Amino acid sequence: MMGKNWIARLAVVALAGTALIAPAWAFQEAPMLAEQVEAGALPPVDERLPVNPTVVNALSVGQYGGTWHRAYNGPGDRWGPTKLMEERVLKWAADENGVAYLEPGFIESYAVNADSTEFTFTLLEGLKWSDGHPVTTEDVAFWYEDVFLNPALVPTIDPTFAPGGVPMQLDIADERTFTVRFAQPYVYFLEILAKDSTGEPSLDRPSFIMPKHYLSQFNDKYASEDELKAAAAKYNVEKWTDLWGSRGNVTAWWFNPDLPVITAWMIETPAPAETVTMVRNPYYYAVDQEGNQLPYIDRIAHRLFQDNETLSLMVAQGQIDAQNRFMQLANYTFYRENEERGDYHTLRWIGATVWSLMPNYNTKDEVLRTLYEEFDFREAMQLAVDRELVNELAYSGLAEPRSVSPITGSPYFNEELETYLTEYDPDRANELLDGLGLTERDSAGFRLRPDGQRLTIVIEAYDAAHSKSLELLSGNYADVGIELLARVIDRTQWENNRRNNDFQMQWMPFDRLSIVPADPRRMMGDDGYAAEYFKWYETAGAEGVEPAADHAIRDVWKYWDEASEAASVEVADAAVNKMIDTFVRNAWVIGVVGEEPAPIIVSNKFHNLRDGLVLDDVHRGKGIAYPAQFWIEQD
Secondary structure (H helix, E strand, O other), X not given: OOOOOOEOOOOHHHOOOOOOOOOOOOOEOOHHHHHHHHOOOOOOHHHHOOOOOEEEOOOOXXXXXXXXXXXXXXXXXXXHXXXXXXXOOEEEEEOOOOOEEEEEOOEEEEEEOOOOOEEEEEEOOOOEXXXXXXXXHHHHHHHHHHHHOOOOOOOOOOHHHOHHHOOOEEEEOOOXXXXXXXXXXXXXXXXXXXXXXXXXXXXXXXOOOOOHHHHHHHOOOXXXXXXXXXXXXXXXXXXXXXXXXXXXXOOOOOOOOOOOXXXXXXXXXXXXXXXXXXXXXXXXXXXXXXXXXXXXXXXXXXXXXXXXXXXXXXXXXXXXXXXXXXXXXXXXXXXXXXXXXXXXEEEEEEEOOEEEEEEOOOOOOHHHHHHHOOHHHHHHHHHOOOHHHXXXXXXXXXXXEOOOOOOOOOOOOOHHHHOOOOOOOHHHHHHHHHHOOOOOEOOOOOEEOOOOOEOEEEEEEOOHHHHHHHHHHHHHHHOOOOEEEEEEOOHHHHHHHXXXXXXXXXXXXXXXOOXXXXXXXXXXXXXXXXXXXXXXXXXXXXXXXXXXXXXXXXXXXXXXXXXXXXXOHHHHHHHHHHHHHHHHHOOOOEEEEEOOEEEEEEEOOEEOOOOOOEEOHHHOHHHHHOHXXXXXXOO
């Protein structure tokens, strides 16, 4: 489907300081901010910007103003809006050919030592939070000492920030410069930072920094027990730690207009609301190539919708300015047919995703759990799927039948793995199931489990738009004697069931298949097919479920451990490829279709949103296109 590489390789040890020095110019600002300056409510623009702000080469120099209209489906839809504005010390961007590379964000420079054990960053001079308070390494120390190393807030340090089981260490040189150190080489650290920043407990997750001047009042190192209880009561949560995290009433920008941020926009009308609005951050640190402070767009308005039909109607009526989230490939023809009516056009990005059946290998159903662990059962589940049929009838023939493996164009792409166990062979599937002793059937023709119950698997999805896929898959499995019961539930409940290990199987977009080492945890079982196993690995056995001594998932973890300690990218990549090979050949997750075109609805008055990029959570979705440089024609 794709004939070129879409991800640039990083020669990490060769990286040196990358200062972004703006030419001497008079900075310009949005009219709405100029009015506030004139009224005395804001300092002048050159006092709000860093001394040398980050320069973004916008595709075209835009016009200020306007509201970007899009849709959201409820308070649980926090990641869609967040991806429009997340900030990292390093961010993924796309060059003129669409190839992803890393560029500095809110830092003046960064450097990596020869063996990739030390990473030094220097914050922009004059960088400020959205309330005008300076951003300094005091905020870095607060994040590290009082949050990252605080077991009340981060009970388990993620292995991607503790390679070899040893957490990152931090040294502060001055008010702008700090160094992160690891006990062994870590050649993938910059890629991981660009994807996951420094992790929870917040929603926008700015790398290494948290606003101490605001958040210390909600932190047990600074506030008394009574003060923390009062804060919990004020925000109607059970305990003070519930104020933190991507759902926390304090550290989720989505809910808290008082939270200082460094993002291009900040929350104005929080969720839940019929229309959630974000407004420009007057202290945003970036300018375009002519010295215009970004973002160009004044506000983003997210209108609540209840179902796919409502969203499609909003598209056809021209109520969406730019959006890919919730746009279904099955509706692609509808989108194209209504372009003139809605005064928009439809872009096609490339999804680094495989829509998949994800069994839960830690399910509470002991019989299913035992069956899942049988390779013959997993092979039968793979061979029973008619992927071509699903592609033609549910995806208009626009996707690609494939396994869960890196996409074409990824440096980790493997043609053999892409087609592993993807042939449709129901006869072989029946033979394998019979060989497992599942020969007894009930009056409806479904197989009986060893305990005499019908062999039924409940599969959960979070969007009724996937009903056609699930209907076809249910038919495939009925043909081999397995009852697949589809349930469409609210996304929040879908996520909670996964988090609480309370599901048998889920229909999900298995993503992060472009730059695998930027977030290997999906393949390692986290938040997916083997979350309790991963929890055991992550906590060194303190929590979760221990896999059998000969379980192949231990090899997946072993290869990641090797990659995260390798002295060179070449050695690390070899280990990552072994990890991927082990994951795919064990057939734990049933890939159906992927590399599908990802439709993006774009108003004809909306500019600087490119076509043909790779859409992946690793790139933070649409974030790779740098939304701060989008602009809307003003009448």
